Amino acid sequence: MEQILQFISENKYHLIIIIIAFIIQFEGLAYLIQNKQSDFSYSGYTYEWYEGDTNKTILAILAFIFGITTITVCILHLYI
Secondary structure, eight states: OHHHHHHHHHTHHHHHHHHHHHHHHHHHHHHHHHTEEEEEOTTSOEEEEEOSOHHHHHHHHHHHHHHHHHHHHHHHHHHO
């Protein structure tokens, strides 16, 4: 238990950044999931599209990518 508390106290800024990046990533993913539509046609193909504002969809994709990248960089920085 002491080692875990020491790790948290030494890396508190990394953990704060990771938590914020996770929230940003989650919000972007939630927007994409809420606005995803699909339709099955008689030819056997499933069509998927996103309903909503194009700018918000682009921002949601960028937020998701930014969240994953930030978490990855922070974890790599902790262990390298």
